Amino acid sequence: MEDKDLIDEISSIRNIMERSTRFISLSGLSGVMAGIYALIGAWMGYKLLYTGYSTSTNIVYDEAIVNQLFLLAAAVLVFSVATGLLLTVRKAHKKGQSVWNQSSQSLLLNGALPLATGGIFCLIMLERGFYVVIAPCTLIFYGLALVAASKYTFGDVKWLGIFDIALGLLAAAFPGYGLFFWAFGFGVLHILYGTIMHFKYDR
Template identity: 45%
Template structure:
């Protein structure tokens, strides 16, 4: 009986330590929602390019008009905002069900760690757009996003790093197929998010 209580106490202490050091309320459904939003955004981006007679599949030697670039950047920002909003809603609901705070010291550390690679990637992509190297943007976003996930794993679910590894590998691979950047972007931000989100939802529901 004492041995049973001892193991229960250890489990309770381990759970308390995990809650204090890691943000464990991240919802798998937020990944699914982000993936769906990304696929919708990619579909609109493809439609926008085709409507302006820009065939993205042709390769690196493409000409993007300023209007098209602005539309694509705006589409990307909308996708980002919607994905973050959906992620917040699902994660907040999960935190509420578990009786956990969604905003604490661990959450702050998580966001800072995740934001540094994203900010660097955003500036790098801005420079690529400034120099009209548009086809390099999709691989770059995948690589920096993956690095952000790998860095953030320290303060959240350990499975996040595997998604990060996949994003980085996909981004590096897509560097050799620049004309297919939108396809790789759709796979990385769309399909991988949906698959990862479903796996995490089943594992941590």
Template identity: 55%
Template sequence: MEENEVQDQLQSIRSMMERSSKFISLSGLSGVLAGVYALVGVALAYFILNYTARAELLGDFPNSPVPALLFIALAVLVLSLITGLILTLRKAKQKGQNPWGRSSRQLLYNLAVPLVTGGLLSLILISRGYFGIVAPATLIFYGLALVSASNVTYKDVQYLGIIEIALGLFAALLPGYGLVFWAIGFGVLHIVYGSIMYFKYDK
């Protein structure tokens, strides 16, 4: 009986240490919704690019699609962030975890450095006309951000990050298929990952 009590106490201490050192309030549902937003964004981008290509073939010279594509990407990012913030705050409240504690600040820092770097690099590439490298760059830097963030949250995030990096490297080999890789990386993988996280940790 005493041994069981000791094991229970050790388990409680281990759980408390994990709760204090790791941010465990990430919402799986927010990942699913982010994937849906990304697929809608890719569909809109595909339509715009096709329209531009058809117009050029007919001898028309429409405005550059780049501003519209950047707007779509920004809209998807903002919607994903807002959704993630709302659902994460709700989950943190349910778990009794401080949504702005040391672990959450460390998580944001680990995410922000690779993401901001990748975002700035992507803007530079776009301004220079290197559009074929943008998809690989965004996927790779996003994957690096996830691997970095996995140190202070669920380990599952690391696996998603590694897959995103591998996908980005494949995208670099096939620069003409950027939208396809974006749809897989930011759409399909997010839906699959978010579903796994939801049933594993949120239920």
């Protein structure tokens, strides 16, 4: 019994230390929903870009289409963030944990720099008309943000970031197919990741 009590005590100490250094209230379902939003956005973007064209590289960008794509991407981002916050707060409250603590602040601070840098860079590329590099850059900088922030949350987040970086590099190597890589990285991978996280940590 003494050994069992000692093991239980060690386990409790480990859980307390983990909660104090890692933000473990991230919801797997928020990843699934973000992936669904991304796939819907990618489908709508595809209809805007490729309807009436025979190949994926034969695209004519005009100001109207660019503006619509920007608003579409912004809508996907807003819905994803809002859903993520809602489900994460609900999970934290269910477990009796605080959402805004030292670990969540560290997570946000570490992920914010590459994410903000990538966002500003993509806006500059959009303004300059270098549309072909936007999809690869969003994947790469988002992946870098996940890797940077993964130290303060579940280690699985790091692998999602690595896969997104790899997809971003592939998208850069195959210009004209950025939307498909974007859909796979932000859509399919998020759904797979969210499903794994849900069954691994949320139950």
